[in-house]
Amino acid sequence: MKQFHPLTIARLDRETKDSVRIALCVPDEFADEYAFLPGQHLPFQITVDGKKLRRTYSICSAQGEMPLEIGVRVQPGGQFSEFAAKQLAVGDTLDAMPPSGQFHISLDAENAKDYIAFAAGSGITPVLSMLKSALQNEPNSRFMLFYGNRKQSTTMFIEDLYALKNLYPERLQLHFLFTQEDQEFPIMSGRLDADKVRELYAAFCTGLNPAAAFVCGPDTMIKTVTDALVELGLAPENVHAERFGVPRKGSKPKSAVATETANRATVTVIMDGHKKEFEMRRADENIVDAAADHGIDLPYSCKGGVCATCRCHLRDGEVTMATNYGLEPWEVETGFILACQSRPVSALVTLDYDKI
Ligand code: FES
Structure with missing residues:
Protein backbone atom coordinates (compact mmCIF):
# COMPACT_ATOMS: atom_id res chain seq x y z
CA MET A 1 0.00 0.00 0.00
CA MET A 97 1.70 9.83 -0.61
CA PRO A 98 3.30 8.82 -3.92
CA PRO A 99 1.62 10.18 -7.06
CA SER A 100 -1.63 8.74 -8.37
CA GLY A 101 -4.41 9.57 -10.80
CA GLN A 102 -5.51 8.57 -14.27
CA PHE A 103 -5.61 12.12 -15.65
CA HIS A 104 -2.29 12.11 -17.45
CA ILE A 105 -0.61 12.30 -20.80
CA SER A 106 1.49 9.42 -22.17
CA LEU A 107 4.49 10.72 -24.05
CA ASP A 108 6.61 9.29 -26.84
CA ALA A 109 9.46 11.18 -28.51
CA GLU A 110 8.27 9.85 -31.90
CA ASN A 111 4.84 11.46 -31.54
CA ALA A 112 3.83 14.36 -33.76
CA LYS A 113 0.51 15.19 -32.14
CA ASP A 114 -1.69 18.17 -31.47
CA TYR A 115 -2.96 18.51 -27.92
CA ILE A 116 -5.50 20.99 -26.66
CA ALA A 117 -6.37 21.88 -23.08
CA PHE A 118 -9.02 23.92 -21.33
CA ALA A 119 -8.13 24.97 -17.79
CA ALA A 120 -9.93 27.22 -15.35
CA GLY A 121 -8.26 28.77 -12.28
CA SER A 122 -6.08 26.35 -10.36
CA GLY A 123 -7.08 23.66 -12.89
CA ILE A 124 -3.92 24.81 -14.66
CA THR A 125 -1.63 22.81 -12.34
CA PRO A 126 -1.87 19.35 -13.96
CA VAL A 127 -2.18 20.94 -17.40
CA LEU A 128 1.05 22.89 -16.86
CA SER A 129 2.83 19.64 -16.13
CA MET A 130 1.41 18.02 -19.28
CA LEU A 131 2.17 21.00 -21.44
CA LYS A 132 5.80 21.36 -20.28
CA SER A 133 6.38 17.62 -20.52
CA ALA A 134 4.88 17.33 -24.02
CA LEU A 135 6.90 20.26 -25.37
CA GLN A 136 10.12 18.95 -23.81
CA ASN A 137 9.72 15.30 -24.70
CA GLU A 138 7.87 15.33 -28.03
CA PRO A 139 9.80 17.68 -30.33
CA ASN A 140 7.22 17.32 -33.10
CA SER A 141 4.07 17.80 -31.03
CA ARG A 142 2.15 21.02 -30.47
CA PHE A 143 0.05 22.22 -27.56
CA MET A 144 -2.80 24.73 -27.49
CA LEU A 145 -4.05 26.05 -24.15
CA PHE A 146 -7.25 27.94 -23.36
CA TYR A 147 -6.97 29.22 -19.82
CA GLY A 148 -9.80 31.00 -18.02
CA ASN A 149 -9.43 33.27 -14.98
CA ARG A 150 -11.06 36.28 -13.40
CA LYS A 151 -8.20 38.60 -14.36
CA GLN A 152 -4.53 38.58 -15.19
CA SER A 153 -3.43 39.23 -11.61
CA THR A 154 -5.19 36.08 -10.37
CA THR A 155 -3.80 33.88 -13.15
CA MET A 156 -1.54 31.20 -11.68
CA PHE A 157 1.71 30.36 -13.47
CA ILE A 158 1.29 33.12 -16.03
CA GLU A 159 5.03 33.88 -16.01
CA ASP A 160 5.88 30.21 -16.54
CA LEU A 161 3.51 30.08 -19.49
CA TYR A 162 4.99 33.18 -21.13
CA ALA A 163 8.49 31.75 -20.61
CA LEU A 164 7.42 28.51 -22.30
CA LYS A 165 5.93 30.50 -25.17
CA ASN A 166 9.34 32.15 -25.64
CA LEU A 167 11.03 28.76 -25.64
CA TYR A 168 8.55 27.09 -27.99
CA PRO A 169 7.03 29.90 -30.08
CA GLU A 170 6.02 27.58 -32.94
CA ARG A 171 4.63 24.73 -30.89
CA LEU A 172 2.77 26.42 -28.04
CA GLN A 173 -0.35 28.52 -28.45
CA LEU A 174 -1.67 30.34 -25.39
CA HIS A 175 -5.12 31.87 -25.11
CA PHE A 176 -6.00 33.64 -21.88
CA LEU A 177 -9.65 34.37 -21.11
CA PHE A 178 -10.77 36.72 -18.36
CA THR A 179 -14.21 37.20 -16.84
CA GLN A 180 -13.52 40.44 -14.96
CA GLU A 181 -11.07 42.25 -17.21
CA ASP A 182 -11.64 43.68 -20.65
CA GLN A 183 -9.67 42.12 -23.44
CA GLU A 184 -8.69 43.54 -26.80
CA PHE A 185 -10.68 40.83 -28.56
CA PRO A 186 -14.18 40.07 -27.19
CA ILE A 187 -13.73 36.36 -27.85
CA MET A 188 -11.19 36.32 -25.00
CA SER A 189 -13.68 37.66 -22.46
CA GLY A 190 -16.06 35.49 -20.51
CA ARG A 191 -16.35 32.07 -19.01
CA LEU A 192 -15.28 28.74 -20.49
CA ASP A 193 -18.74 27.38 -21.16
CA ALA A 194 -20.17 25.43 -24.12
CA ASP A 195 -20.81 28.49 -26.30
CA LYS A 196 -17.35 29.85 -25.63
CA VAL A 197 -15.75 26.51 -26.48
CA ARG A 198 -17.62 26.42 -29.80
CA GLU A 199 -16.55 29.98 -30.53
CA LEU A 200 -12.91 29.34 -29.64
CA TYR A 201 -12.81 26.09 -31.56
CA ALA A 202 -14.15 27.74 -34.69
CA ALA A 203 -11.63 30.57 -34.37
CA PHE A 204 -8.47 28.65 -33.50
CA CYS A 205 -8.89 24.93 -34.09
CA THR A 206 -10.26 24.67 -37.62
CA GLY A 207 -8.27 22.04 -39.50
CA LEU A 208 -6.78 20.75 -36.27
CA ASN A 209 -7.18 17.09 -35.40
CA PRO A 210 -6.34 16.95 -31.68
CA ALA A 211 -5.01 13.61 -30.49
CA ALA A 212 -6.27 14.42 -27.01
CA ALA A 213 -8.04 17.17 -25.13
CA PHE A 214 -7.51 17.81 -21.44
CA VAL A 215 -10.05 19.68 -19.34
CA CYS A 216 -9.44 20.71 -15.73
CA GLY A 217 -11.47 23.05 -13.59
CA PRO A 218 -14.44 23.18 -11.27
CA ASP A 219 -17.27 20.71 -11.55
CA THR A 220 -19.54 23.24 -13.23
CA MET A 221 -17.13 23.78 -16.10
CA ILE A 222 -16.13 20.18 -16.77
CA LYS A 223 -19.35 18.81 -18.14
CA THR A 224 -20.17 21.72 -20.42
CA VAL A 225 -16.66 21.84 -21.90
CA THR A 226 -16.26 18.09 -22.39
CA ASP A 227 -19.76 17.77 -23.91
CA ALA A 228 -19.04 20.65 -26.27
CA LEU A 229 -15.75 19.06 -27.39
CA VAL A 230 -17.48 15.76 -28.14
CA GLU A 231 -20.20 17.64 -30.00
CA LEU A 232 -17.45 19.27 -32.05
CA GLY A 233 -16.27 15.86 -33.17
CA LEU A 234 -13.64 14.74 -30.67
CA ALA A 235 -13.89 11.07 -29.71
CA PRO A 236 -15.12 10.79 -26.10
CA GLU A 237 -12.19 8.52 -25.23
CA ASN A 238 -9.80 11.30 -26.27
CA VAL A 239 -11.38 13.91 -24.01
CA HIS A 240 -9.91 13.63 -20.52
CA ALA A 241 -11.14 15.61 -17.55
CA GLU A 242 -10.23 16.21 -13.95
CA ARG A 243 -12.23 18.19 -11.45
CA PHE A 244 -10.77 20.07 -8.57
CA GLY A 245 -12.72 20.37 -5.38
CA VAL A 246 -15.38 17.95 -4.29
CA PRO A 247 -18.73 18.38 -6.05
CA ARG A 248 -21.71 19.24 -3.91
CA LYS A 249 -23.40 16.15 -2.61
CA GLY A 250 -26.73 15.28 -4.23
CA SER A 251 -29.28 12.84 -2.98
CA LYS A 252 -28.20 9.26 -2.59
CA PRO A 253 -28.61 7.18 -5.75
CA LYS A 254 -31.58 4.82 -5.69
CA SER A 255 -29.41 1.72 -5.51
CA ALA A 256 -27.65 3.05 -2.41
CA VAL A 257 -30.91 3.93 -0.70
CA ALA A 258 -32.24 0.48 -1.50
CA THR A 259 -29.47 -1.08 0.58
CA GLU A 260 -30.52 0.79 3.74
CA THR A 261 -32.73 -2.07 4.84
CA ALA A 262 -30.30 -4.83 3.95
CA ASN A 263 -28.08 -6.38 6.59
CA ARG A 264 -24.40 -7.00 6.99
CA ALA A 265 -21.58 -7.72 4.61
CA THR A 266 -18.11 -9.18 5.09
CA VAL A 267 -15.45 -7.17 3.32
CA THR A 268 -12.06 -8.72 2.58
CA VAL A 269 -9.23 -6.38 1.68
CA ILE A 270 -6.09 -7.59 -0.12
CA MET A 271 -3.20 -5.20 0.26
CA ASP A 272 0.55 -5.73 -0.10
CA GLY A 273 -0.17 -9.44 -0.41
CA HIS A 274 -1.97 -9.58 2.98
CA LYS A 275 -5.66 -10.16 3.67
CA LYS A 276 -7.75 -8.32 6.23
CA GLU A 277 -11.42 -8.82 6.88
CA PHE A 278 -14.13 -6.82 8.60
CA GLU A 279 -17.88 -6.71 8.83
CA MET A 280 -20.04 -3.70 8.09
CA ARG A 281 -23.68 -2.85 7.71
CA ARG A 282 -24.48 -2.54 4.04
CA ALA A 283 -26.10 0.79 4.84
CA ASP A 284 -22.89 2.19 6.39
CA GLU A 285 -21.51 5.35 4.89
CA ASN A 286 -18.79 3.75 2.80
CA ILE A 287 -16.17 1.03 2.88
CA VAL A 288 -13.28 3.38 3.79
CA ASP A 289 -15.05 4.71 6.91
CA ALA A 290 -16.31 1.28 7.90
CA ALA A 291 -12.76 -0.10 7.63
CA ALA A 292 -11.44 2.76 9.79
CA ASP A 293 -13.99 1.82 12.47
CA HIS A 294 -12.25 -1.56 12.57
CA GLY A 295 -8.77 -0.03 12.77
CA ILE A 296 -8.01 -0.72 9.10
CA ASP A 297 -6.49 2.29 7.39
CA LEU A 298 -7.44 2.20 3.70
CA PRO A 299 -6.02 4.88 1.35
CA TYR A 300 -8.14 7.97 0.76
CA SER A 301 -7.86 11.70 0.30
CA CYS A 302 -10.89 13.68 -0.92
CA LYS A 303 -13.64 11.21 0.07
CA GLY A 304 -15.70 12.90 -2.62
CA GLY A 305 -15.23 10.53 -5.55
CA VAL A 306 -12.75 12.82 -7.30
CA CYS A 307 -9.11 12.02 -6.57
CA ALA A 308 -9.20 8.20 -6.95
CA THR A 309 -6.70 7.72 -4.10
CA CYS A 310 -9.12 5.06 -2.80
CA ARG A 311 -9.19 3.20 -6.15
CA CYS A 312 -9.13 -0.60 -5.87
CA HIS A 313 -10.27 -3.62 -7.83
CA LEU A 314 -13.51 -5.41 -6.94
CA ARG A 315 -12.37 -9.00 -7.10
CA ASP A 316 -15.58 -10.59 -5.76
CA GLY A 317 -19.06 -9.42 -4.89
CA GLU A 318 -21.04 -6.36 -5.77
CA VAL A 319 -20.99 -2.79 -4.55
CA THR A 320 -22.86 0.38 -5.39
CA MET A 321 -20.95 3.61 -5.94
CA ALA A 322 -22.61 6.87 -4.90
CA THR A 323 -20.52 9.03 -7.25
CA ASN A 324 -17.60 8.58 -9.57
CA TYR A 325 -15.61 11.49 -10.93
CA GLY A 326 -12.23 9.81 -10.58
CA LEU A 327 -12.37 6.66 -12.72
CA GLU A 328 -12.21 6.42 -16.49
CA PRO A 329 -14.93 4.32 -18.20
CA TRP A 330 -12.44 1.50 -18.92
CA GLU A 331 -11.60 1.26 -15.23
CA VAL A 332 -15.25 0.90 -14.25
CA GLU A 333 -15.77 -1.68 -16.99
CA THR A 334 -12.83 -3.74 -15.77
CA GLY A 335 -14.02 -3.72 -12.16
CA PHE A 336 -12.21 -0.84 -10.48
CA ILE A 337 -14.15 1.06 -7.84
CA LEU A 338 -13.76 4.02 -5.51
CA ALA A 339 -13.92 2.55 -2.02
CA CYS A 340 -14.82 5.91 -0.46
CA GLN A 341 -18.00 5.94 -2.56
CA SER A 342 -18.84 2.24 -2.32
CA ARG A 343 -21.21 0.25 -0.16
CA PRO A 344 -21.57 -3.52 -0.36
CA VAL A 345 -24.62 -4.87 -2.17
CA SER A 346 -23.65 -8.54 -1.81
CA ALA A 347 -22.96 -10.25 1.51
CA LEU A 348 -19.32 -10.92 0.56
CA VAL A 349 -17.06 -8.36 -1.06
CA THR A 350 -13.34 -8.71 -1.84
CA LEU A 351 -11.27 -5.67 -2.72
CA ASP A 352 -7.80 -5.94 -4.24
CA TYR A 353 -5.54 -2.93 -3.71
CA ASP A 354 -2.54 -4.62 -5.33
CA LYS A 355 -4.02 -4.81 -8.80
CA ILE A 356 -3.00 -1.84 -10.93
S1 FES B 1 -10.74 9.36 -1.61
FE1 FES B 1 -10.86 10.66 -3.37
S2 FES B 1 -12.13 9.45 -4.69
FE2 FES B 1 -12.10 8.28 -2.88
Whole structure:
Protein backbone atom coordinates (compact mmCIF):
# COMPACT_ATOMS: atom_id res chain seq x y z
CA MET A 1 0.00 0.00 0.00
CA LYS A 2 1.17 3.51 -0.72
CA GLN A 3 2.40 5.24 2.43
CA PHE A 4 2.80 8.87 3.41
CA HIS A 5 6.40 10.10 3.54
CA PRO A 6 7.64 13.47 4.78
CA LEU A 7 8.83 15.69 1.91
CA THR A 8 10.92 18.74 2.79
CA ILE A 9 9.87 22.13 1.47
CA ALA A 10 12.73 23.46 -0.65
CA ARG A 11 10.96 26.64 -1.82
CA LEU A 12 7.68 28.34 -1.05
CA ASP A 13 6.76 31.34 -3.20
CA ARG A 14 3.68 33.46 -3.55
CA GLU A 15 2.28 32.79 -7.01
CA THR A 16 -0.64 35.25 -7.00
CA LYS A 17 -2.32 37.20 -4.20
CA ASP A 18 -4.26 34.07 -3.23
CA SER A 19 -2.01 31.21 -4.25
CA VAL A 20 1.39 29.74 -3.43
CA ARG A 21 3.82 27.47 -5.20
CA ILE A 22 5.54 24.85 -3.07
CA ALA A 23 8.61 22.86 -4.15
CA LEU A 24 9.11 19.56 -2.33
CA CYS A 25 12.28 17.47 -2.08
CA VAL A 26 11.86 13.73 -2.35
CA PRO A 27 14.44 11.71 -0.35
CA ASP A 28 16.67 9.64 -2.66
CA GLU A 29 15.39 6.35 -1.24
CA PHE A 30 11.84 7.20 -2.39
CA ALA A 31 12.74 8.66 -5.80
CA ASP A 32 11.28 5.69 -7.71
CA GLU A 33 8.03 5.77 -5.74
CA TYR A 34 7.51 9.46 -6.52
CA ALA A 35 8.21 9.18 -10.26
CA PHE A 36 5.05 10.57 -11.85
CA LEU A 37 3.20 10.90 -15.11
CA PRO A 38 2.42 14.48 -16.19
CA GLY A 39 -1.04 15.30 -14.82
CA GLN A 40 -0.92 13.11 -11.71
CA HIS A 41 -1.44 14.36 -8.17
CA LEU A 42 -0.16 13.84 -4.64
CA PRO A 43 -2.41 13.15 -1.64
CA PHE A 44 -1.28 15.16 1.41
CA GLN A 45 -2.03 14.81 5.10
CA ILE A 46 -1.70 17.43 7.84
CA THR A 47 -2.93 17.59 11.40
CA VAL A 48 -4.80 20.74 12.43
CA ASP A 49 -6.11 21.04 16.01
CA GLY A 50 -5.56 17.32 16.45
CA LYS A 51 -7.64 16.50 13.39
CA LYS A 52 -6.14 14.75 10.37
CA LEU A 53 -6.91 16.46 7.09
CA ARG A 54 -6.23 15.08 3.65
CA ARG A 55 -6.17 16.97 0.38
CA THR A 56 -4.92 16.24 -3.10
CA TYR A 57 -2.83 18.64 -5.18
CA SER A 58 -1.67 18.15 -8.74
CA ILE A 59 2.00 18.22 -9.58
CA CYS A 60 2.87 21.09 -11.91
CA SER A 61 6.49 20.10 -12.64
CA ALA A 62 7.56 18.62 -15.95
CA GLN A 63 8.03 14.86 -15.99
CA GLY A 64 11.27 13.90 -14.20
CA GLU A 65 11.79 17.41 -12.78
CA MET A 66 12.81 17.65 -9.12
CA PRO A 67 11.95 19.05 -6.64
CA LEU A 68 8.28 18.34 -7.20
CA GLU A 69 6.18 21.48 -7.41
CA ILE A 70 2.53 21.98 -6.53
CA GLY A 71 0.34 25.08 -6.72
CA VAL A 72 -2.12 25.78 -3.90
CA ARG A 73 -4.91 28.32 -4.23
CA VAL A 74 -6.16 29.53 -0.87
CA GLN A 75 -9.85 28.77 -0.51
CA PRO A 76 -11.74 30.95 1.98
CA GLY A 77 -12.16 28.78 5.07
CA GLY A 78 -10.09 26.04 3.45
CA GLN A 79 -8.18 24.62 6.40
CA PHE A 80 -5.54 22.89 4.33
CA SER A 81 -4.88 25.67 1.84
CA GLU A 82 -4.77 28.34 4.56
CA PHE A 83 -2.35 26.22 6.56
CA ALA A 84 -0.16 25.74 3.47
CA ALA A 85 -0.14 29.43 2.58
CA LYS A 86 0.18 30.94 6.05
CA GLN A 87 1.99 28.48 8.27
CA LEU A 88 4.37 26.46 6.15
CA ALA A 89 7.95 27.62 5.61
CA VAL A 90 11.04 26.44 3.78
CA GLY A 91 12.59 23.53 5.67
CA ASP A 92 9.26 22.24 7.03
CA THR A 93 8.01 18.86 5.90
CA LEU A 94 4.69 17.89 4.38
CA ASP A 95 3.44 14.30 4.45
CA ALA A 96 2.62 13.17 0.93
CA MET A 97 1.70 9.83 -0.61
CA PRO A 98 3.30 8.82 -3.92
CA PRO A 99 1.62 10.18 -7.06
CA SER A 100 -1.63 8.74 -8.37
CA GLY A 101 -4.41 9.57 -10.80
CA GLN A 102 -5.51 8.57 -14.27
CA PHE A 103 -5.61 12.12 -15.65
CA HIS A 104 -2.29 12.11 -17.45
CA ILE A 105 -0.61 12.30 -20.80
CA SER A 106 1.49 9.42 -22.17
CA LEU A 107 4.49 10.72 -24.05
CA ASP A 108 6.61 9.29 -26.84
CA ALA A 109 9.46 11.18 -28.51
CA GLU A 110 8.27 9.85 -31.90
CA ASN A 111 4.84 11.46 -31.54
CA ALA A 112 3.83 14.36 -33.76
CA LYS A 113 0.51 15.19 -32.14
CA ASP A 114 -1.69 18.17 -31.47
CA TYR A 115 -2.96 18.51 -27.92
CA ILE A 116 -5.50 20.99 -26.66
CA ALA A 117 -6.37 21.88 -23.08
CA PHE A 118 -9.02 23.92 -21.33
CA ALA A 119 -8.13 24.97 -17.79
CA ALA A 120 -9.93 27.22 -15.35
CA GLY A 121 -8.26 28.77 -12.28
CA SER A 122 -6.08 26.35 -10.36
CA GLY A 123 -7.08 23.66 -12.89
CA ILE A 124 -3.92 24.81 -14.66
CA THR A 125 -1.63 22.81 -12.34
CA PRO A 126 -1.87 19.35 -13.96
CA VAL A 127 -2.18 20.94 -17.40
CA LEU A 128 1.05 22.89 -16.86
CA SER A 129 2.83 19.64 -16.13
CA MET A 130 1.41 18.02 -19.28
CA LEU A 131 2.17 21.00 -21.44
CA LYS A 132 5.80 21.36 -20.28
CA SER A 133 6.38 17.62 -20.52
CA ALA A 134 4.88 17.33 -24.02
CA LEU A 135 6.90 20.26 -25.37
CA GLN A 136 10.12 18.95 -23.81
CA ASN A 137 9.72 15.30 -24.70
CA GLU A 138 7.87 15.33 -28.03
CA PRO A 139 9.80 17.68 -30.33
CA ASN A 140 7.22 17.32 -33.10
CA SER A 141 4.07 17.80 -31.03
CA ARG A 142 2.15 21.02 -30.47
CA PHE A 143 0.05 22.22 -27.56
CA MET A 144 -2.80 24.73 -27.49
CA LEU A 145 -4.05 26.05 -24.15
CA PHE A 146 -7.25 27.94 -23.36
CA TYR A 147 -6.97 29.22 -19.82
CA GLY A 148 -9.80 31.00 -18.02
CA ASN A 149 -9.43 33.27 -14.98
CA ARG A 150 -11.06 36.28 -13.40
CA LYS A 151 -8.20 38.60 -14.36
CA GLN A 152 -4.53 38.58 -15.19
CA SER A 153 -3.43 39.23 -11.61
CA THR A 154 -5.19 36.08 -10.37
CA THR A 155 -3.80 33.88 -13.15
CA MET A 156 -1.54 31.20 -11.68
CA PHE A 157 1.71 30.36 -13.47
CA ILE A 158 1.29 33.12 -16.03
CA GLU A 159 5.03 33.88 -16.01
CA ASP A 160 5.88 30.21 -16.54
CA LEU A 161 3.51 30.08 -19.49
CA TYR A 162 4.99 33.18 -21.13
CA ALA A 163 8.49 31.75 -20.61
CA LEU A 164 7.42 28.51 -22.30
CA LYS A 165 5.93 30.50 -25.17
CA ASN A 166 9.34 32.15 -25.64
CA LEU A 167 11.03 28.76 -25.64
CA TYR A 168 8.55 27.09 -27.99
CA PRO A 169 7.03 29.90 -30.08
CA GLU A 170 6.02 27.58 -32.94
CA ARG A 171 4.63 24.73 -30.89
CA LEU A 172 2.77 26.42 -28.04
CA GLN A 173 -0.35 28.52 -28.45
CA LEU A 174 -1.67 30.34 -25.39
CA HIS A 175 -5.12 31.87 -25.11
CA PHE A 176 -6.00 33.64 -21.88
CA LEU A 177 -9.65 34.37 -21.11
CA PHE A 178 -10.77 36.72 -18.36
CA THR A 179 -14.21 37.20 -16.84
CA GLN A 180 -13.52 40.44 -14.96
CA GLU A 181 -11.07 42.25 -17.21
CA ASP A 182 -11.64 43.68 -20.65
CA GLN A 183 -9.67 42.12 -23.44
CA GLU A 184 -8.69 43.54 -26.80
CA PHE A 185 -10.68 40.83 -28.56
CA PRO A 186 -14.18 40.07 -27.19
CA ILE A 187 -13.73 36.36 -27.85
CA MET A 188 -11.19 36.32 -25.00
CA SER A 189 -13.68 37.66 -22.46
CA GLY A 190 -16.06 35.49 -20.51
CA ARG A 191 -16.35 32.07 -19.01
CA LEU A 192 -15.28 28.74 -20.49
CA ASP A 193 -18.74 27.38 -21.16
CA ALA A 194 -20.17 25.43 -24.12
CA ASP A 195 -20.81 28.49 -26.30
CA LYS A 196 -17.35 29.85 -25.63
CA VAL A 197 -15.75 26.51 -26.48
CA ARG A 198 -17.62 26.42 -29.80
CA GLU A 199 -16.55 29.98 -30.53
CA LEU A 200 -12.91 29.34 -29.64
CA TYR A 201 -12.81 26.09 -31.56
CA ALA A 202 -14.15 27.74 -34.69
CA ALA A 203 -11.63 30.57 -34.37
CA PHE A 204 -8.47 28.65 -33.50
CA CYS A 205 -8.89 24.93 -34.09
CA THR A 206 -10.26 24.67 -37.62
CA GLY A 207 -8.27 22.04 -39.50
CA LEU A 208 -6.78 20.75 -36.27
CA ASN A 209 -7.18 17.09 -35.40
CA PRO A 210 -6.34 16.95 -31.68
CA ALA A 211 -5.01 13.61 -30.49
CA ALA A 212 -6.27 14.42 -27.01
CA ALA A 213 -8.04 17.17 -25.13
CA PHE A 214 -7.51 17.81 -21.44
CA VAL A 215 -10.05 19.68 -19.34
CA CYS A 216 -9.44 20.71 -15.73
CA GLY A 217 -11.47 23.05 -13.59
CA PRO A 218 -14.44 23.18 -11.27
CA ASP A 219 -17.27 20.71 -11.55
CA THR A 220 -19.54 23.24 -13.23
CA MET A 221 -17.13 23.78 -16.10
CA ILE A 222 -16.13 20.18 -16.77
CA LYS A 223 -19.35 18.81 -18.14
CA THR A 224 -20.17 21.72 -20.42
CA VAL A 225 -16.66 21.84 -21.90
CA THR A 226 -16.26 18.09 -22.39
CA ASP A 227 -19.76 17.77 -23.91
CA ALA A 228 -19.04 20.65 -26.27
CA LEU A 229 -15.75 19.06 -27.39
CA VAL A 230 -17.48 15.76 -28.14
CA GLU A 231 -20.20 17.64 -30.00
CA LEU A 232 -17.45 19.27 -32.05
CA GLY A 233 -16.27 15.86 -33.17
CA LEU A 234 -13.64 14.74 -30.67
CA ALA A 235 -13.89 11.07 -29.71
CA PRO A 236 -15.12 10.79 -26.10
CA GLU A 237 -12.19 8.52 -25.23
CA ASN A 238 -9.80 11.30 -26.27
CA VAL A 239 -11.38 13.91 -24.01
CA HIS A 240 -9.91 13.63 -20.52
CA ALA A 241 -11.14 15.61 -17.55
CA GLU A 242 -10.23 16.21 -13.95
CA ARG A 243 -12.23 18.19 -11.45
CA PHE A 244 -10.77 20.07 -8.57
CA GLY A 245 -12.72 20.37 -5.38
CA VAL A 246 -15.38 17.95 -4.29
CA PRO A 247 -18.73 18.38 -6.05
CA ARG A 248 -21.71 19.24 -3.91
CA LYS A 249 -23.40 16.15 -2.61
CA GLY A 250 -26.73 15.28 -4.23
CA SER A 251 -29.28 12.84 -2.98
CA LYS A 252 -28.20 9.26 -2.59
CA PRO A 253 -28.61 7.18 -5.75
CA LYS A 254 -31.58 4.82 -5.69
CA SER A 255 -29.41 1.72 -5.51
CA ALA A 256 -27.65 3.05 -2.41
CA VAL A 257 -30.91 3.93 -0.70
CA ALA A 258 -32.24 0.48 -1.50
CA THR A 259 -29.47 -1.08 0.58
CA GLU A 260 -30.52 0.79 3.74
CA THR A 261 -32.73 -2.07 4.84
CA ALA A 262 -30.30 -4.83 3.95
CA ASN A 263 -28.08 -6.38 6.59
CA ARG A 264 -24.40 -7.00 6.99
CA ALA A 265 -21.58 -7.72 4.61
CA THR A 266 -18.11 -9.18 5.09
CA VAL A 267 -15.45 -7.17 3.32
CA THR A 268 -12.06 -8.72 2.58
CA VAL A 269 -9.23 -6.38 1.68
CA ILE A 270 -6.09 -7.59 -0.12
CA MET A 271 -3.20 -5.20 0.26
CA ASP A 272 0.55 -5.73 -0.10
CA GLY A 273 -0.17 -9.44 -0.41
CA HIS A 274 -1.97 -9.58 2.98
CA LYS A 275 -5.66 -10.16 3.67
CA LYS A 276 -7.75 -8.32 6.23
CA GLU A 277 -11.42 -8.82 6.88
CA PHE A 278 -14.13 -6.82 8.60
CA GLU A 279 -17.88 -6.71 8.83
CA MET A 280 -20.04 -3.70 8.09
CA ARG A 281 -23.68 -2.85 7.71
CA ARG A 282 -24.48 -2.54 4.04
CA ALA A 283 -26.10 0.79 4.84
CA ASP A 284 -22.89 2.19 6.39
CA GLU A 285 -21.51 5.35 4.89
CA ASN A 286 -18.79 3.75 2.80
CA ILE A 287 -16.17 1.03 2.88
CA VAL A 288 -13.28 3.38 3.79
CA ASP A 289 -15.05 4.71 6.91
CA ALA A 290 -16.31 1.28 7.90
CA ALA A 291 -12.76 -0.10 7.63
CA ALA A 292 -11.44 2.76 9.79
CA ASP A 293 -13.99 1.82 12.47
CA HIS A 294 -12.25 -1.56 12.57
CA GLY A 295 -8.77 -0.03 12.77
CA ILE A 296 -8.01 -0.72 9.10
CA ASP A 297 -6.49 2.29 7.39
CA LEU A 298 -7.44 2.20 3.70
CA PRO A 299 -6.02 4.88 1.35
CA TYR A 300 -8.14 7.97 0.76
CA SER A 301 -7.86 11.70 0.30
CA CYS A 302 -10.89 13.68 -0.92
CA LYS A 303 -13.64 11.21 0.07
CA GLY A 304 -15.70 12.90 -2.62
CA GLY A 305 -15.23 10.53 -5.55
CA VAL A 306 -12.75 12.82 -7.30
CA CYS A 307 -9.11 12.02 -6.57
CA ALA A 308 -9.20 8.20 -6.95
CA THR A 309 -6.70 7.72 -4.10
CA CYS A 310 -9.12 5.06 -2.80
CA ARG A 311 -9.19 3.20 -6.15
CA CYS A 312 -9.13 -0.60 -5.87
CA HIS A 313 -10.27 -3.62 -7.83
CA LEU A 314 -13.51 -5.41 -6.94
CA ARG A 315 -12.37 -9.00 -7.10
CA ASP A 316 -15.58 -10.59 -5.76
CA GLY A 317 -19.06 -9.42 -4.89
CA GLU A 318 -21.04 -6.36 -5.77
CA VAL A 319 -20.99 -2.79 -4.55
CA THR A 320 -22.86 0.38 -5.39
CA MET A 321 -20.95 3.61 -5.94
CA ALA A 322 -22.61 6.87 -4.90
CA THR A 323 -20.52 9.03 -7.25
CA ASN A 324 -17.60 8.58 -9.57
CA TYR A 325 -15.61 11.49 -10.93
CA GLY A 326 -12.23 9.81 -10.58
CA LEU A 327 -12.37 6.66 -12.72
CA GLU A 328 -12.21 6.42 -16.49
CA PRO A 329 -14.93 4.32 -18.20
CA TRP A 330 -12.44 1.50 -18.92
CA GLU A 331 -11.60 1.26 -15.23
CA VAL A 332 -15.25 0.90 -14.25
CA GLU A 333 -15.77 -1.68 -16.99
CA THR A 334 -12.83 -3.74 -15.77
CA GLY A 335 -14.02 -3.72 -12.16
CA PHE A 336 -12.21 -0.84 -10.48
CA ILE A 337 -14.15 1.06 -7.84
CA LEU A 338 -13.76 4.02 -5.51
CA ALA A 339 -13.92 2.55 -2.02
CA CYS A 340 -14.82 5.91 -0.46
CA GLN A 341 -18.00 5.94 -2.56
CA SER A 342 -18.84 2.24 -2.32
CA ARG A 343 -21.21 0.25 -0.16
CA PRO A 344 -21.57 -3.52 -0.36
CA VAL A 345 -24.62 -4.87 -2.17
CA SER A 346 -23.65 -8.54 -1.81
CA ALA A 347 -22.96 -10.25 1.51
CA LEU A 348 -19.32 -10.92 0.56
CA VAL A 349 -17.06 -8.36 -1.06
CA THR A 350 -13.34 -8.71 -1.84
CA LEU A 351 -11.27 -5.67 -2.72
CA ASP A 352 -7.80 -5.94 -4.24
CA TYR A 353 -5.54 -2.93 -3.71
CA ASP A 354 -2.54 -4.62 -5.33
CA LYS A 355 -4.02 -4.81 -8.80
CA ILE A 356 -3.00 -1.84 -10.93
S1 FES B 1 -10.74 9.36 -1.61
FE1 FES B 1 -10.86 10.66 -3.37
S2 FES B 1 -12.13 9.45 -4.69
FE2 FES B 1 -12.10 8.28 -2.88
